[in-house]
């Protein structure tokens with residue numbers, strides 16, 4: 001097996017390394033940070049498990065569960081506490097629960113929709129009438145805002161789609177591609193016309209295949225457990241170098257990569273870093289590929305873990321947390337009560353709020369000090385959640401330009417990227433800029449790159 005270099009030691013890159021090792025192949029990982037895992041980082045503070053980046057993965061996409069199983073971590077997988085799942089949305093200064101039966105922004109139960117104070121009667125009526133929509137073939141991609149507006153109206157965009165997507169992508173529904181982000185809803189709209197009817201019909205079919213799965217899963221000790229297990233599994237097969245890759249050139253035998261002043265030769269190359277970094281690296285290999293990669297926008301985000309004594313709260317917080325729609329937002333886009341969403345994360349007597357700042361608010365706040373960010377987040381949390389408790393600890397994590405934004409036109413852009421990569425023997429891309437930003441998507445692409453290299 002000829003030499004393999006992987007650029008980027010996030011979950012995409014290390015998954016590729018793991019599946020290469022499993023197939024008997026070694027590799028060299030070039031990672032500019034001092035640790036592997038990329039945005040996956042777990043810390044332990046006063047007995048609490050703090051996720052600096054992602055906290056879980058979607059159950060519906062199997063690659064993360066499969067990797068955890070292969071690493072011997074099947075027994076460590078825990079579900080989200082869906083029996084306690086209730087998410088609030090801020091509207092006019094109040095926290096209003098998302099109506100029961102909502103599948104993302106698609107209502108599937110009548111009574112909770114009729115009684116919710118989150119949207120007006122006009123929107124409720126419109127949501128009910130959506131059931132009568134006939135299938136209408138769509139041509140091309142469009143924004144999520146436009147798609148949801150067409151089905152359920154503007155208020156559903158402002159108080160459902162926008163806050164839900166801000167909490168996941170740190171992005172704006174006016175920009176995000178519905179074909180990339182909500183492909184299933186596009187299929188349902190094409191097939192059934194009404195999203196509500198489509199979701200109900202699919203659910204009835206799925207109901208025949210056993211009990212419902214938890215929405216999210218994670219690892220008991222935090223997602224850092226997965227990174228540690230991969231590092232352990234690849235240690236005999238992978239050379240890990242803490243260095244930034246600077247340039248890639250093609251050679252007769254494959255590629256050469258300059259990093260830290262040295263050149264490394266590789267027959268196969270997995271570029272597993274963010275697309276903006278890949279763009280600079282690959283511009284000299286294929287100028288158009290570099291340009292396309294540079295066109296994938298990225299948003300920044302900040303997470304803050306605020307740790308409280310439970311005794312300082314008048315009552316335990318209700319539900320998983322809350323979302324703040326753009327129309328009501330100052331800085332915080334979302335907050336999760338960590339100990340409610342997952343077991344084993346927060347010991348008895350403590351409460352941890354995981355606050356999320358995304359998009360434009362994060363970009364503006366990246367250079368602020370930890371102290372000022374924690375103080376501002378605390379003030380806002382106190383006001384929104386109606387508490388006066390002061391945090392006993394605060395941890396701040398900044399993720400500049402880390403979340404790829406699949407904006408309108410993304411499917412065509414990715415198709416062109418894939419075609420150009422396929423024309424360069426030995427080159428493989430993995431990462432969150434191509435076919436999904438979630439951890440399972442990144443693992444799937446890392447595994448796919450390894451599979452192609454092993455297949456020769």
Ligand SMILES: Cc1cc2nc3c(=O)[nH]c(=O)nc-3n(C[C@H](O)[C@H](O)[C@H](O)COP(=O)(O)OP(=O)(O)OC[C@H]3O[C@@H](n4cnc5c(N)ncnc54)[C@H](O)[C@@H]3O)c2cc1C
Pocket residue numbers: 007008009010011012013030031032033037038039040052053054055056057058243244245246272273274277281301302303399402403430431432437438439440442
């Ligand atoms: C705050 C936050 C919360 C999230 N929450 C969730 C969640 O709950 N569930 C979920 O499924 N997903 C979540 N995501 C998304 C998901 O975590 C990421 O998309 C995924 O982990 C990205 O993995 P990656 O390996 O592709 O990229 P990264 O983790 O960004 O890793 C890329 C690596 O490449 C390195 N690198 C870049 N350029 C170079 C270079 N030139 N040379 C060497 N190294 C380089 C970087 O240092 C980095 O370590 C979240 C993301 C963030 C930021």
